[in-house]
Structures are given as C-alpha cells and as structure tokens.
Amino acid sequence: MTAAVRRRERIIGAAEAADFVHQGMTVAVGGFINSGHPMPVIRELIRRKVTGLTVVGPASGGLDLDLLVAGGCVRKLVSCYFGAETLAPISPMIKRAAERGEIAIFECDEGMYYAGLRAGAQKLPFLPTRAGVGTSYPFVNRALKQFADPINGEPLIAVPAIRPDVALLYAAQSDAYGNVQHVGTSYGDRALYRASDRTIVCAERIVSNEEIRRDPAKTSIPGADAVVRAPFGAHPFASPGFYLADDAHLREYLTACSAWVKHDDRGPLQAYLDRYVYGPEDHIAYLDEIGIRRLVSLGEY
C-alpha cells in the first residue's frame, strides 16, 4: 500500500531540534538582547554538552549567548554586543572567557555583521563595508581585509561570508508547514534564516494554515525546515506581544555568575545550571520549575 500523498508537517520536539546540531558546527541564534531567543533548544544543547560551536548570535546578543558559554558549548562567538542593558552592562561569562582566551570573538560591528550574513545568503565570498576603515577592526579580526574598491579606488573592508549550518530562531507563531510569523520586527532573524543552510524555529504557538493565510504579509520566515512547539519558549527573555523579560530570573542568573567571576565560587552557577538546565528533562519540566504564577505574571500589557 502506498502512503497517501500529502503535505509534510514539520513540527518536532526540542530534542529532535538539537539533533540538527553537532560538535564544531556554526550555529546562528536569533532574537535581540533581552528578547526572542529560542531557549528550549539552547538549554537542550547545554544539557547535551555539545561543544566547539561557533555561535553567530544576534547583532546584539543577550544572556542566551552567555548561558551557552557558561555551559561550555562555545569555541567562537560572532556578535557586536554582549550584555543585558540595565541588568548587566556586559555579559559576565563571555567577558571572563574572552579575557582568559577560552573563547574567540569575531570582532565586528553590526554593519559588518549584516554584510557577512548577506554575503553568506548570496553565496558571495565577501561583501564590503566602509565601517572599519581606519579603525582597529582589521587588526583585531584578521578575517576582515581592507582593500581598494575597483570602481573608485576607495578603501573598504571586505567582510567574509557568514554561513551558519543551522539557524535557531524564536517567533510568535508558525503553522505546521514552517510558515513563520513574528510579532514585531523580527530583529535580524530573517538575515540569519537567509544565510543559514537550515532553520529551526521555536514558535510560541502553532496556528492553522488558514490563520497564516489571513495575513500572508506577516510571514517573516517562509520556510522553516522544522518548527518546535514552544509555549513560553523565549523565557527568561521577552516575547513581543506575549510576555516581558523575566528580570528577576535574569538577575538570579547574573548573581550566580558574579559569585564565580568575583569570588571564584562556581557553586551558585552550577546550582543554577542544575536547577534550570541539567535538571529539567524537557521544556515543560523547565516551565514547571519556573512556576505558572511567575510565568503568567510576565504577560505584556
């Protein structure tokens, strides 16, 4: 008997999503500072102790990247900001690891970052920027090359293509076929999708295909390879239109980090990871640990 020919649904679990990621890969992570990071998959990667990743963060990364560094997953980071605004002027674990030479940082600014992603999407070796000319960037990042443009002879910086193997994104909703719609601007997520071989989206909710067709102009990622059902999937970060960042939880993480950074006591950070990352067997168990009262209190209005 032959199977009926029908459109394939693309919904998978966070564990299956993490199966896409292997040691040493280049992985893009979407969102922006304190918002929109694909946390169920991030925590699963840390739980599995995947190592040696080059992580292409958002143009301005948040503590999601810091958590990946704390979990020992990262070899190299690509982003132009590592912090949490007023909560943390700088990401503590990234600062510590970078200053100790434990991770490499692809130094660039946001203009260069998008030039690299655009070159990746266009399968070009590089794209030029003016940003960086006359600065330290070509010296602190040897992959950036100053050259004379062949049209007018002006000095420009060649930013090499950034081509992630997998993009891990978070968005408000998707149908079962990977038609993804963000609430808000989607930050740089579309650029990460275009540059990456494959894209997995954690969706706050799965909606019908008809719901997507009601407003196709809202579809920001028209072809995610897989979609993870992820209610409260950006927690402890914000989800535009759904909930605010859980500042109290982020402070809990930062306090745990500072015990290590300032007092050389890794205990509190290990306790944080045990409780929120290694302990819960899956995303729902994580939400249980956070508690419904806290989660509901974060609703945006």
Place this chain on the structure above:
Amino acid sequence: MRNTGISGDIGCTVEELNAVFLSRQIADGERALVGANVPVPRAGVLLAHLHHGPNMTIMLAHTRTNLFDQPVMPNFVSLTDWRQSRWAESQYIHYEVFDAFDKMTDLFAVGALQVDPFGNSNLIGMGDDCERLRFRGPGAVGTPSAAVSIGRYYLYVASHDRRIFVEKCDFVSAFGWGEGGDHRSRLGFPGGGPRYCITPLCVLDFEERTKRMRLHSVHPGVGVDEVVRSTGFELIIPGRVPQTDAPTAEELRLLRERVDPHGVLRTRD
C-alpha cells in the same frame, strides 16, 4: 543615591545640563535615534522633540514615531520592550538601519572607553593582545557604521579622566577625525564625524583645520585647569572659555515633567 546638583545658581544636575546641551544641537525636522540605557542622550533627543521639534522623527525600539502630542513618556529601559511599539508610525527591521543609515537618523550619540585627541574612540576593550584583552567591553554595536555613515555624531562619556582621554586608544572602533585635517574626506567617508564630545566637566569640540580637540565650554563650577588636569593629552584652549549655557526654565520644566519624570538624570547610584 546622591544628588549631583552642581550649582545653586543654575539649579540642575550635570546630566540635565548635558541633555539640554545635546537637545540644542538638534533642529526641528531631524530624525534622531533614541537608544536604551543611555539616559542623557535619550533625554537630549526627547527634549529637542518636545521643546522645538514638532516635526522630528524619533527612532524608538525598532520603530519610528512622533511623540510631540504624547502627554507622558514612560521610561521603558529595554530596547526590546515591545510596549514602546504602541506609538509606532512605522517599524524597521534591524538590518535596514545599515542599508541607509543616513535615512534612519541624522545624528547619533556614541559612548567610549577611550577617546583620543582627534575624537577617535574605543568600545572594543583595553589591553595589548587583542585575542586576550585585559578588559573586554560589551561591544561597539552599530557605532562604527554610524561614525562613517551619518551626518554628525556626538561623543558622550559619563566620566572625564586621564584613563578615558588618552593620547592613543588601545583600539579604535568608531572613526573620529582619524589623523586630523582632511583624513576623513581622503578616505571618502560620507559621514560628517564627531561634532562635540560631552563630558561631566565640559563640552569639547574640534578645531576647524586640524580637527584636534578643543575646549568649547566648561560646566558651571569647573575650572579650565581641572579639565586640563583630567585630560591625558594636550587640548587646544582658546583665549576665552565660556561657561556652558544654563538651561532655561522651560527646558527644565519639559525635561523634568515630561522627558524624565522619574528623575533618572537627577540621581546617581
């Protein structure tokens, strides 16, 4: 917390004075970006808008808006707090900023770990070995692109000492006037470079021909010698150095009642 009131006779803090100075640099009709967690530049832009800029466009949390008729401005501290979108007249995707920076904003405020005599500045970090910095900063975000793309920018530093104002930055992230003179135009940059550097002690500008940093005005209660002592390189000191203009009563009223009702600029941790 302590009050940073600087002088009984002008009755405002240094932060308020600097916000007012910045607001006076912004003309009606201009587009201006408001960052998060940068209270003084934020207040300067919003004050310009309310005081004399009914036709300004404000870039706020990845949206564009005009807030002239808004009675209150809640101080959302996070750039990613989407509640700010309630005022949006349009949204922009983050990378669109870099596709046409000069169409996004006419001016920009840039912070710095270090600043050199030509206004070149460092947000990368400090140390000798770039692969293992002694101090790594949070990153330069889009300021290096802004510095070569938009019409003018303002350096803003929250403290003024010889560790910040140095003869040579450990690293340069935002191009100022380069080696001075016509260096910027020789490199073909369309952007106009730093106009002023605003500090807790004074306002600095750049001498027209050499583009070397020059003392423009000292804040009330600050002597020229204090600025000289606190700067790690030789400043151009004009024969007569004026005091930074005090805010008017109307500027202070708008600042305190509408832009900064929570008094962020009147208190310091």
